[in-house]
Amino acid sequence: MRIVLLGAPGAGKGTHCKRIADRYGVLHLSSGDILRRERAAGTELGRKAQGYMDAGALVPDELVVEMMSRAMKDASAGVVLDGFPRTVNQAEVLDKALAAKGGGIDVVMNLVVDDGVVVARITGRRSCPKCGAVYHVKNMPPKVAGVCDKDGAALVQRPDDTEEVVRNRLETYYRQTEPVVDYYKSKRTVDDIDASGDADVVAKVIFEKLDRLAGKKK
Numbered sequence: 001m002r003i004v005l006l007g008a009p010g011a012g013k014g015t016h017c018k019r020i021a022d023r024y025g026v027l028h029l030s031s032g033d034i035l036r037r038e039r040a041a042g043t044e045l046g047r048k049a050q051g052y053m054d055a056g057a058l059v060p061d062e063l064v065v066e067m068m069s070r071a072m073k074d075a076s077a078g079v080v081l082d083g084f085p086r087t088v089n090q091a092e093v094l095d096k097a098l099a100a101k102g103g104g105i106d107v108v109m110n111l112v113v114d115d116g117v118v119v120a121r122i123t124g125r126r127s128c129p130k131c132g133a134v135y136h137v138k139n140m141p142p143k144v145a146g147v148c149d150k151d152g153a154a155l156v157q158r159p160d161d162t163e164e165v166v167r168n169r170l171e172t173y174y175r176q177t178e179p180v181v182d183y184y185k186s187k188r189t190v191d192d193i194d195a196s197g198d199a200d201v202v203a204k205v206i207f208e209k210l211d212r213l214a215g216k217k218k
């Protein structure tokens with residue numbers, strides 16, 4: 001099963017992609033997480049991506065497409081794509097690459113939320129640098145403030161989760177990524193999902209749709 005989860009920054013893509021990966025046994029590929037790992041490892045790609053990421057801009061397509069093609073080689077059991085494709089060009093390249101192998105995307109979901117919700121969510125977001133678990137200071141706090149429930153590591157705020165950068169990321173989203181929703185809608189069914197509510201409620205809606213599909217195709 002190949003799934004694309006679309007949505008503005010802060011719509012809940014990371015949270016829901018993790019849950020989807022756990023439930024259906026597919027690989028969770030987050031382009032943002034991969035880029036952050038490249039940066040932490042000090043690779044050439046990481047160094048090239050740094051300035052764009054810190055400004056809330058997109059990393060150039062050719063870098064991201066190559067990186068994701070490499071990552072998708074391990075996705076024989078299926079994949080849920082998080083943060084990719086983020087431009088119409090990336091979506092077209094992905095479609096062509098999958099079609100060349102006789103495949104395609106099985107489901108596209110679009111998480112819909114208001115900007116105000118996004119800003120509140122992102123600026124309160126904290127994550128575990130060790131296991132990637134994501135928390136929120138108000139909506140999903142860890143048991144002990146600032147500490148990961150799973151492995152005890154100190155939680156961190158991403159440098160691009162400050163309000164100023166979030167506003168830039170939203171602007172980038174409307175200019176470059178929202179057209180990806182229209183691109184898919186012109187070709188296939190896209191499930192718009194109201195993602196402004198509680199994560200468990202949103203997950204239930206997502207799972208109902210995917211359960212039906214998983215019944216048909218693994």
Ligand code: AMP
Nearest residue numbers: 031032052053057058059064083084086
């Ligand atoms: P995310 O964690 O998905 O919000 O991504 C963090 C940052 O990584 C973004 O603000 C971009 O700078 C960069 N990034 C992630 N995915 C992509 C992509 N598909 N295309 C271009 N840049 C990306």
